[in-house]
Amino acid sequence: QEAAGSDPLDELYDALTEVVAVAETTECYKSYLLPSGDAVSLMENVALISEGTTGLVTWEAALYLAEWALDHRQTFTGRKVLELGSGVGLTGVTVCRSCSPSRYVFSDCHPRVLQKLRDNVQLSGLTERTSPSVSVEELDWTDVTEERLKEIGADTVIAADVVYDPDIIGSLVQLLSKILRCSSAEVVPEIVICSTIRNPETYSNFKQQLENAGISHHVISGPVSKVFPYDRVSAIEMIKLYM
Numbered sequence: 001q002e003a004a005g006s007d008p009l010d011e012l013y014d015a016l017t018e019v020v021a022v023a024e025t026t027e028c029y030k031s032y033l034l035p036s037g038d039a040v041s042l043m044e045n046v047a048l049i050s051e052g053t054t055g056l057v058t059w060e061a062a063l064y065l066a067e068w069a070l071d072h073r074q075t076f077t078g079r080k081v082l083e084l085g086s087g088v089g090l091t092g093v094t095v096c097r098s099c100s101p102s103r104y105v106f107s108d109c110h111p112r113v114l115q116k117l118r119d120n121v122q123l124s125g126l127t128e129r130t131s132p133s134v135s136v137e138e139l140d141w142t143d144v145t146e147e148r149l150k151e152i153g154a155d156t157v158i159a160a161d162v163v164y165d166p167d168i169i170g171s172l173v174q175l176l177s178k179i180l181r182c183s184s185a186e187v188v189p190e191i192v193i194c195s196t197i198r199n200p201e202t203y204s205n206f207k208q209q210l211e212n213a214g215i216s217h218h219v220i221s222g223p224v225s226k227v228f229p230y231d232r233v234s235a236i237e238m239i240k241l242y243m
Contacts, residue, residue, distance in 0.1 A: 011092060014180070015150060026045055027043055027045055028043075028046055033127045033228075034065075034094065034097060035041060037095055039095045040090060040094060040124065043088070043123070051078060058087065058088055059160070059196065060236060062087060062090050062160040063090065063237045064194055065158060065160040066095070066227070067228065068194070068224045069158075071224055071225055076099035077101065078102050080101065080102055080105075080152070080153055080157035081095060081105065081154060081156045082157045082160065083106055084107055084139070084157050084159035085161070086106040087108065087161075089117050089120040089121055091158065093121070094121070094217045095158075096108065101132045101156075104134045105137055106134065106137070107138070126176075141168070149179055149182050156190045156191075157194075158194070159192075159193050162193070163202065165202075165204045169206060172206075180242070184241075188242070192238060192239075193238070194236065196235070197236070197237060198234040210241065215241060217239040217241050217242070219237060
């Protein structure tokens with residue numbers, strides 16, 4: 001308008017002032033549509049890494065695991081499920097909404113992640129008194145006891161994108177070993193780990209430490225239904241663990 005020799009409209013100045021004055025947001029709501037037509041809405045951070053953690057956004061392996069769960073509902077129906085490293089909760093909320101577990105335990109250890117996880121679980125209408133019954137619990141892999149794991153009594157244990165830091169692999173393997181060790185002969189939990197393979201060396205180290213701990217695995221192959229939009233270029237692998 002200035003180039004045309006006319007004065008800009010006051011309304012344009014007002015709009016520009018409003019835009020400039022708005023602080024840059026660090027959070028947003030994301031909605032994921034389920035096959036049933038239901039939607040999972042979560043509060044997530046805009047940045048992939050923030051507040052010293054990667055757990056405030058939904059990563060590809062969590063979406064893939066959620067899709068696999070929708071295709072394999074029998075793994076969860078009527079079962080007590082423990083999720084390790086739940087992050088913002090996409091996989092768990094999807095399982096609770098669509099796969100009819102009897103109980104679902106979300107878990108993480110980072111204080112900020114736990115707070116956002118609790119908020120998202122509440123936003124999804126899930127509580128101790130709903131069906132399924134759910135809880136959000138702090139679970140430190142380095143000091144959780146076998147007694148605590150027996151109290152949880154999980155029939156199914158899942159985790160997505162927890163194999164990314166070489167420094168925590170040892171603690172994760174020790175925890176998985178405890179879960180398998182403290183299970184009864186009648187009820188051995190089904191353990192499924194879903195990983196985006198960003199660093200092959202780190203992932204190979206994880207598998208080697210599993211073997212050193214006496215834990216065997218096999219790769220779960222086969223396609224999954226494409227429910228959620230995300231980048232499918234990255235290599236994602238799911239494995240099932242057993243002693």
